[in-house]
Amino acid sequence: MPTIRIxxxxxxxxNNEEVVIxxxxxxxxxxDELNTSYPGLGERILxxxxxIRRFVNIFVNDEDVRFLQEKETxxxxxxxxxxxxxxxxx
Amino acid sequence: xxxxxxxxxxxxxxxxxLYDKEAIHICEFDxxxxxxxxxxxxxxxxxxxxxIESRPKSMWRYxxxxxxxxxxxxxxxxxxxxxxxxxxxxxxxxxxxxxxxxDTVNYPTLSFKDRVVSVALSRAxxxxxxxxxxxxxxxxxxxxxxxxxxxxxxxYVLIPANLEQGKILGSLVxxxxxxxxxxxxxxxxxxxxxxxxxxxxxxxxxxxxxxxxEGSKSMGFEIAEQSGWKLPRHTVVPMASGSxxxxxxxxxxxxxxxxxxxKSEFSIHGAQASGCSPISxxxxxxxxxxxxxxxxxxxxxxxxxxxxxxxxxxxxxxxxTGGSAEDCxxxxxxxxIKLLAEYAGIFAETxxxxxxxxxxxxIESGKIPAGESAVLCITGHGLKTQEAIVGKVGEPRxxxxxxxxxxxxxxxxxxxxx
Numbered sequence: 001m002p003t004i005r006i007x008x009x010x011x012x013x014x015n016n017e018e019v020v021i022x023x024x025x026x027x028x029x030x031x032d033e034l035n036t037s038y039p040g041l042g043e044r045i046l047x048x049x050x051x052i053r054r055f056v057n058i059f060v061n062d063e064d065v066r067f068l069q070e071k072e073t074x075x076x077x078x079x080x081x082x083x084x085x086x087x088x089x090x
Numbered sequence: 091x092x093x094x095x096x097x098x099x100x101x102x103x104x105x106x107x108l109y110d111k112e113a114i115h116i117c118e119f120d121x122x123x124x125x126x127x128x129x130x131x132x133x134x135x136x137x138x139x140x141x142i143e144s145r146p147k148s149m150w151r152y153x154x155x156x157x158x159x160x161x162x163x164x165x166x167x168x169x170x171x172x173x174x175x176x177x178x179x180x181x182x183x184x185x186x187x188x189x190x191x192x193d194t195v196n197y198p199t200l201s202f203k204d205r206v207v208s209v210a211l212s213r214a215x216x217x218x219x220x221x222x223x224x225x226x227x228x229x230x231x232x233x234x235x236x237x238x239x240x241x242x243x244x245x246y247v248l249i250p251a252n253l254e255q256g257k258i259l260g261s262l263v264x265x266x267x268x269x270x271x272x273x274x275x276x277x278x279x280x281x282x283x284x285x286x287x288x289x290x291x292x293x294x295x296x297x298x299x300x301x302x303x304e305g306s307k308s309m310g311f312e313i314a315e316q317s318g319w320k321l322p323r324h325t326v327v328p329m330a331s332g333s334x335x336x337x338x339x340x341x342x343x344x345x346x347x348x349x350x351x352x353k354s355e356f357s358i359h360g361a362q363a364s365g366c367s368p369i370s371x372x373x374x375x376x377x378x379x380x381x382x383x384x385x386x387x388x389x390x391x392x393x394x395x396x397x398x399x400x401x402x403x404x405x406x407x408x409x410x411t412g413g414s415a416e417d418c419x420x421x422x423x424x425x426x427i428k429l430l431a432e433y434a435g436i437f438a439e440t441x442x443x444x445x446x447x448x449x450x451x452x453i454e455s456g457k458i459p460a461g462e463s464a465v466l467c468i469t470g471h472g473l474k475t476q477e478a479i480v481g482k483v484g485e486p487r488x489x490x491x492x493x494x495x496x497x498x499x500x501x502x503x504x505x506x507x508x
Contacts, residue, residue: 059280086123
């Protein structure tokens with residue numbers, strides 16, 4: 001199953017697990033599964049319309065899913081999904 | 091100054107939830123950025139023009155509006171850079187009145203980043219951090235390295251490996267740990283957010299971001315005070331993550347709310363490089379959905395952030411104030427650097443070229459009307475990005491140490507002038 005890296009602010013919901021796994025062949029399906037295993041996680045990542053929240057970035061391997069197919073992005077067992085909050089800098 | 095803290099909480103910009111003043115930067119519920127909140131009623135009672143004017147000329151003269159609890163301990167001499175009236179450049183660009191907020195001479199590392207680092211590291215000390223770090227396009231790294239060295243903090247700076255030589259040396263010299271990452275800034279940033287979660291370090295632009303970001307307000311406070319306690323009609327600000335623009339907007343609003351300036355119409359305009367212009371592209375399209383730029387390509391490396399965290403809020407600030415966004419090509423950036431140098435005597439880095447070139451376009455298009463007044467925020471020194479102008483500003487003419495050779499060289503020029 002694809003692995004998912006959980007950012008610090010969400011680890012309270014994953015019993016402090018930094019990396020978790022969830023089944024699914026698309027990013028959307030994995031996120032749904034994740035929400036079943038860790039109730040409450042879904043609403044932190046997705047807005048009320050089911051879209052990825054404005055200040056959340058999700059990467060499949062090293063690619064921002066906004067450059068892929070967003071929630072429809074296909075994922076395989078070997079893929080690593082990272083959830084990363086937007087951060088400032090310069 | 092009393093020991094009272096005017097800084098009350100961190101607050102989510104999206105949902106308004108309040109958080110304790112810790113090393114956290116995003117809301118657990120919607121990932122919205124956390125921002126410093128203040129007890130403005132208490133500040134109104136103590137912070138007057140007279141009080142501010144009686145204090146030393148540094149950014150800390152606005153101390154009540156900066157998010158630390160005690161007295162500043164890092165970068166106490168940062169800020170209060172000159173606001174320069176640039177009459178020759180105004181004439182060249184075709185505007186009635188033009189001012190340069192000159193952070194190329196900010197202390198100690200010649201960019202506006204000393205403002206944010208001064209706040210972030212002062213707060214890092216209050217929170218007990220011994221190691222500080224940052225992801226940077228160069229200027230932030232220089233400032234973290236220098237200010238951490240002065241404060242006796244250990245530091246790590248992570249940068250894209252392909253930065254300008256001046257910016258790399260300008261960090262290494264302070265004995266910091268410079269780590270070059272193969273990849274654009276956004277990947278450096280992503281790595282840093284993962285490191286920040288794992289190590290107990292104070293990352294100025296990650297877990298210390300709410301403190302860091304507020305430091306930028308001091309540029310806006312100074313502009314207002316130096317304009318004779320008035321808000322400039324137009325302010326042009328370079329945008330990377332978009333944070334500086336939103337904080338200058340916040341600074342102007344705070345001064346109005348506290349009665350330090352009179353309420354007047356003001357517009358804030360944002361400038362980007364065309365090779366990485368996610369914010370200005372979205373603004374011009376009339377949307378607030380900022381589409382990331384995957385592979386930024388511009389000589390303005392300090393602005394090359396493809397996923398700008400504050401893009402959404404920067405667009406909102408420009409809309410709210412009747413401002414606009416503009417972007418410019420590499421050629422126009424070099425032209426902007428030369429205009430500022432030749433007509434105002436200020437040598438800016440590429441980001442300054444972006445600001446001048448974008449302002450020129452905004453004036454030409456009438457978005458900044460010719461009969462009005464504007465302030466350009468020039469955020470970093472040109473010595474840091476010399477590569478950008480090598481071969482584009484001429485070469486010295488070399489002669490022997492002989493009066494005859496000199497005279498034959500200048501004879502034509504002297505004849506033309508007399």
